[in-house]
Amino acid sequence: MKLTIERAALLKSLAHVQSVVERRNTIPILSNVLLEAAGGKLSLTATDMDLTIVEEVEAEIGAEGATTAPAHTLYDIVRKLPDGSQIEIAMAGENGQMTLSAGRSTFTLTTLPREDFPASTQGELPQNFKVPATELRNLVDRTRFAISTEETRYYLNGIYLHAAESGGVPVLRAVATDGHRLARFEMPLPDGAKGMPGVIIPRKTVGEVRKLLEEADDSVTIALSETRIQFSFNSTILTSKLIDGTFPDYERVIPSGNDKAMEVDRKSFREAVDRVSTISSEKSRAVKLALSDSMLVLSATSAENGSAVEEIEVGFSGEGLEIGFNSKYLLDIAEQIEGGEALFHFSDAASPTIVRDAGDESALYVLMPMRV
Incomplete structure (x- = not known):
C-alpha cells in the first residue's frame, strides 16, 4: 500500500x-x-x-x-x-x-x-428516509440533554425515535428522559418513515451523529431495522446497534390539566436563575419560584452560603403558587428555547410542570418539581 x-x-x-x-x-x-x-x-x-x-x-x-x-x-x-x-x-x-x-x-x-479487523455486520435495513441536516441537528439538540446516564435503567440511555401523530398530522418524534425531566421534539414525518419501528438510539451514537452534523448542510439518509440504525452523510456512514429495551410510555408523564400559565422573557429568566442558583448548595441545586400577579420571585438558600432573591415581571394572573426546581434542569431547558418567550404551565407544587417555546410548538419539556 x-x-x-x-x-x-x-x-x-x-x-x-x-x-x-x-x-x-x-x-x-x-x-x-x-x-x-x-x-x-x-x-x-x-x-x-x-x-x-x-x-x-x-x-x-x-x-x-x-x-x-x-x-x-x-x-x-x-x-x-x-x-x-x-x-x-x-x-x-x-x-x-x-x-x-x-x-x-x-x-x-x-x-x-x-x-x-472485525467485519462489519451487514443485513437488511428495510426502513429508509431522508431528514434535512438542520432538522436532525435540531432534533438532537432539543432532546439529548435529557438522556439518562444511569446505567441500571439502560433503556433510558438514548433518544427514542418513532413515528407518531400530533393533532392528526403524522410526525417523526424524538423523546428523552432521565426520570427528572423529559424532552420531546417533533417534525413532519419524512417520506419513507411511515410504519418505522420505535427505536432507542444510544447516547454515544447520538454524540457522534451530532459531531458529524456540524459539517453537514444537505440531507442525511437514515436507514434502520429493529436492531440497527445507519446515518449516511456525504462521505461518511455511521452504523450503530440500537438499545435492546422498551422505552416507557412517556405520554403518561405529560400532564394535561396544568391550568396556571406563566409567560416569561427567556433571557431574563435564564440569567436570573443562573444568578440566584449561585447560592444554592452543590448537592440539591434547588431554586424556589414564587408566583403572584405579574411577578415571579426566584430565591435560593443554603446553610453554608446564605440566601439570594430576585424578582422578574411575568405574564401571569390567578392564584399564587410556590414551587421548587433543580436549577440546572431549569437552565438546560431555558437553553433549548430559541424564541424570546418561554411558556410554563403549572398545576401545583407537587405535580410536573410543562415548559414550551411560546413561538414554536415542535418542542415540549416536562420538569418534575422538588421540595425546597
Whole structure:
C-alpha cells in the first residue's frame, strides 16, 4: 500500500473516525483504524463493536492495499504536522510496519493485519428516509440533554425515535428522559418513515451523529431495522446497534390539566436563575419560584452560603403558587428555547410542570418539581 494525501483532508477524516475508538481496549485490534487504499480513495473504518464509522477521502494511490494502525496515535501525529503538508503513507514489506512521512518528519507505526479487523455486520435495513441536516441537528439538540446516564435503567440511555401523530398530522418524534425531566421534539414525518419501528438510539451514537452534523448542510439518509440504525452523510456512514429495551410510555408523564400559565422573557429568566442558583448548595441545586400577579420571585438558600432573591415581571394572573426546581434542569431547558418567550404551565407544587417555546410548538419539556 502506498498513497499521498493532503494533511487537512486526512485530519478531518481521522477526527471523525478516531472518536468512536475507546481509549481503553482489551482487544488490541479495536484500538486501530482500518485503512484501505483503492480507486483513488482512502477509506477509514473504526469500530467499538456497537458503533462503526466508515469515511472515504480522496487520495493519490501509488499502490492499492490495506492495513490497520493505532487510531489515536495516527490522529495525534497528523494533528501535529504543519498545515499544508503532503503526507505519504506506505507499507514496507511484510514486517508489519507502516511509515508516514511529511516534509522532514518520518514516523514508523506498528500495524495489525487487515484480516484481524472485525467485519462489519451487514443485513437488511428495510426502513429508509431522508431528514434535512438542520432538522436532525435540531432534533438532537432539543432532546439529548435529557438522556439518562444511569446505567441500571439502560433503556433510558438514548433518544427514542418513532413515528407518531400530533393533532392528526403524522410526525417523526424524538423523546428523552432521565426520570427528572423529559424532552420531546417533533417534525413532519419524512417520506419513507411511515410504519418505522420505535427505536432507542444510544447516547454515544447520538454524540457522534451530532459531531458529524456540524459539517453537514444537505440531507442525511437514515436507514434502520429493529436492531440497527445507519446515518449516511456525504462521505461518511455511521452504523450503530440500537438499545435492546422498551422505552416507557412517556405520554403518561405529560400532564394535561396544568391550568396556571406563566409567560416569561427567556433571557431574563435564564440569567436570573443562573444568578440566584449561585447560592444554592452543590448537592440539591434547588431554586424556589414564587408566583403572584405579574411577578415571579426566584430565591435560593443554603446553610453554608446564605440566601439570594430576585424578582422578574411575568405574564401571569390567578392564584399564587410556590414551587421548587433543580436549577440546572431549569437552565438546560431555558437553553433549548430559541424564541424570546418561554411558556410554563403549572398545576401545583407537587405535580410536573410543562415548559414550551411560546413561538414554536415542535418542542415540549416536562420538569418534575422538588421540595425546597
